Amino acid sequence: MVTWSDVKRWRPGPLQGAVGPLNEAYNKIIACGDDLRDINTPDGWSGDAAGAAANAANGIIDGLEEYSAEIAAMRRGMAATGDAITGIQHGVTEAESLAATHHFRIGDEGAIIDEGPPPDIPDGQREAVAAERRTVAAELRERVTQVLKSAGDLDNDFCAVLDRILADNTIDATANDNQQTSLAAAGNAGAVHGGLSIPPPPPAGATAAQNAAYWATLSEGQRTQLAMDLPELVGPRDGFSAKQRDIANRRLMERERTELQNERNRLLDGIDAAERGTIDPTDTPRLKEKLGDLDNKIRGLDNLAGRLEQPPDTPEDQKYYLLDIDGSHDGRAIVAHGNPDTAQNVATFVPGTGTDLANFGSTLDRADVMHRAADKATSESNSVIAWLDYDAPDSIPDAAFSSFAEGARQPLDGFQDGLRESHQGDTPSHNTIIGHSYGSTAAGFAARDQQLAMDDFIAIGSPGVGVDDATGLHLPPDRVWAVAAENDPVADLGHFGTAPDDPSFGANTIFSAPGSSWPIVGYSPEAHSQYWDPRNPSLAGIGQVIAGKQPH
Template sequence: MVTWADASRWEPAPLADAVGALNAEYNKLLPASEDLRKLTTPYGWTGEAADAASAKVTEMVDGLEEWAAELAAGRMAAANVGDAVVGVKNGVEEVRNLAGAQNFTIADDGAVIDNGPPPGTPPEQAEAVAGERRQFAAELAERVKQVMQSAEDVDTDFCSVLDRILNHQVFDATTNDNSATNLSAAGSAGIQAGGLTIPAPPPEGATAAQNAAYWATLSDQQRRQLAMDHPGLVGPRDGFTATHRDIANRSLLGQERGELQRERGDLQRRLDGLKESDPSEMDEYHEIEDQLKELDEKLGGIEQVDARLNNPDLPPAFLLGISGDNAGQAIIASGNPDTAANVATYVPGTGSGLPGIEGDITRSDRMFAEAQKAGSESTSVITWVGYDAPQSILPDAASKTFADNAEQRLHSFQAGLEASHQGERAHSTVVGHSYGTTAIGQTARDHGLATDDVIFVGSPGVGVDHADQLRLDGVPASQVSDHVYSTAAPTDPVPLATNFRTPELDGVDPLGPDPTTEWFGGRQFAAEATSPLDSHSDYWEPNSSSLRKMGQVIAGS
């Protein structure tokens, strides 16, 4: 069994040396592959001696083929294991760095040791700090577990290949057609036998930290192979790197387009077989027409996402999620969130989905540009349509059910951004519009949210009565109100129509009070009054004070 101490000492260099030596031997052997099976006894030589000589030649050739296969298997296995060791070492170093930054260490047996909170921690914060450290220790333990699982998988796989080589089970020349087999074919069989499997990922439903710990143990080659060969496994996983999720989800985008087009074709054929003028078929005819319209709108959203991904005039985009279910979901990042210093997640509200997603993406791109103007030199703004948003004002948007169903997804997504981020910790902001603010507020209330700041725009309520009831990971409870921003245009009908605007009745509203009220706490900022028909959407208009303020918060300025 592999221990943490063993994995910590693993080095890929000896394996690289072994690959070189095995390759040299294989290249010496390969020229002997010129039709060895055609070797035979001289013409006219017959009898027992001739038969014995022919059998000996066959035996020698079989031995050379077996040798070629074993050399090829050993060379391939050593190369794959060397690559895998690099990944395991990356996982070990990542855990060590995370532990060291919080004054933890990892023992040789993998145990997590808490060396105490930072000196000078105020006594009144001791209990809160102890709880945070217990939570962090549990996360470190999960990361150690994932690293060790990957190391064990690599070790088991390599031992299995070596056993097959030592027991001469890589290639059985006697089962092959003696007239067709040569050393090249034997070598190809060996290469296939020497290939290692990529360590299995955590089970579906694993935390973002578990996913990130597993992902850290893979080499870039392994990650790319998984993303291309198993896009459904990589694309949705919070905690995996954005570049590889993008590879996987672009493949899934094509699959979703194909599924929607096939579904549309089936419906169209059904419609073509009906007559609108026939009273017995009229209802079905109109129902299929409505379904076709919905499919066309979702297909239009797919094209809008694809256009943004391939627009060379805007910041590079990364597709972090895609689904055609219900109204459709998509998660698109402007800029790489794994490397950006300032990362924002925008959660739109009622009516969001694949249809019309271009407007939400445009808002994110505008926030990206405003953050740059505010001094952010490294930025990523993510359009997060990662939940089934309400599709109607009544009755859908009056219910907290849609926010309930969004909570775990948003919590996991934000945790995944933090877990996959490279280098110094990013400054994070979550921006919500309309019902999106409700989803954000309930998530922060019930699960906590991995972010430094939240911005509520045009909110019908965020599920709490006061800003200090929100939990922002990394922000002390006593300081949360300083990190909560909200705005509502004086002509926006949504906050006006969905709130009682009196503290005595706040508890009656199922979505909670308007966060721009003075008694809610937090920081309020202004938005221009525009037409009541447009004011709920005008917060992102170019040169508006509201857009400018959002950019400043995202930039941390």
């Protein structure tokens, strides 16, 4: 059994260094292929000696075919194992770093040893520190378990390759037609047996920490291969890196587009049957309405695909990353503008009532505008994420109910945890949650009940965030921000708790222009959506908070 001390000593260098000499040997053998095809018994020669000569020639050919296959298998196996060890060493490094940071140690067999918290913890914080240490210990156990599992799988896989080679059983060379000898074909057949399996990810429903523990043990090449081969296992996983999630989800988007088109064709057949009287003709209006909704969704998906097309040399902090896509029901999507794994400031924008895949482009427009505002506020790198991974209310009457916000709690919590887990570098990113309209209610419920991984919270045009006091969001009140236009009717509702801009709520405020107004009543629906207008000071203030600065 592979132990922690074993894995800590693993190094990819010797295996990777052997690939070059093996490649040279392989190329020399393949070059002999033409000569082997010329080894035949001369015409007219028969008898015992001729038979012996033919058997000898066949033995040489069979041996070289087996040798070609063995070298090809060894070459591929060593390269793949060296690459896999790189990933496992990354997992070891991350676990050891996490342990050292929090005063833990990992024993030679993989046991988590608690060396105790710092001695100068104030009495009032001891319980909270103890709870945090239990969480860290659990994450360390998960990481160690995943590293050892991946290491054990790798050890078994590579041993199987070596066993096959040592047993001269890489291929059955005697089954080949030596009159048509191809050492290259034998090598290709052998290389198949040098491949290694990629360990399967944790089961569906795993936490972001569990996903990240697994992901840390894979090399960059393994991650990309998994995203390409099994995109459904990578695309929606919180805790996996944005780069590979994007690769996977772009493939899934193509599948979603095909499935929606197939559904459209079935609807057209149904409408045709209804109009010809083959089925109940009263179904026609319903089917046509469904067709219209489906066409809108397809257009939304096509528009998103167009937005994602960028030049290959687009800088990382300006690229789009598709972090999730789902064409079922109203549709869902998550798109980051800028890589959240490397950005110093990361904001998650939760839209409100009426948002779906068909009109997701407007949500992405607002994310783009806030990204530009953050770029103006700081020279640090920024990522702003348009997050639609919940069923937003379809209409204003629907928005009176809390069930939609309750449904957003778990996915938003998992996503924010995943941002923390997948972020690269020694310094955590500064993370902000931004909710507009009912989106602020959804984000507020998640912050209240799940204690989201965030540093700042911004409620824009909010009907309430589920609490009557800023501290109910589990942040210091000076890290909670309210943006409310004077003429925005939603911002004064207080339907889901005290309005965030009310002084009694205790939040900071970001100044906004009053917005458009209607005669006599003053309020206007337009004011509810004008926070992102370039001339509205609220936009600059939002950008400054995203950048970790005080609005001015």
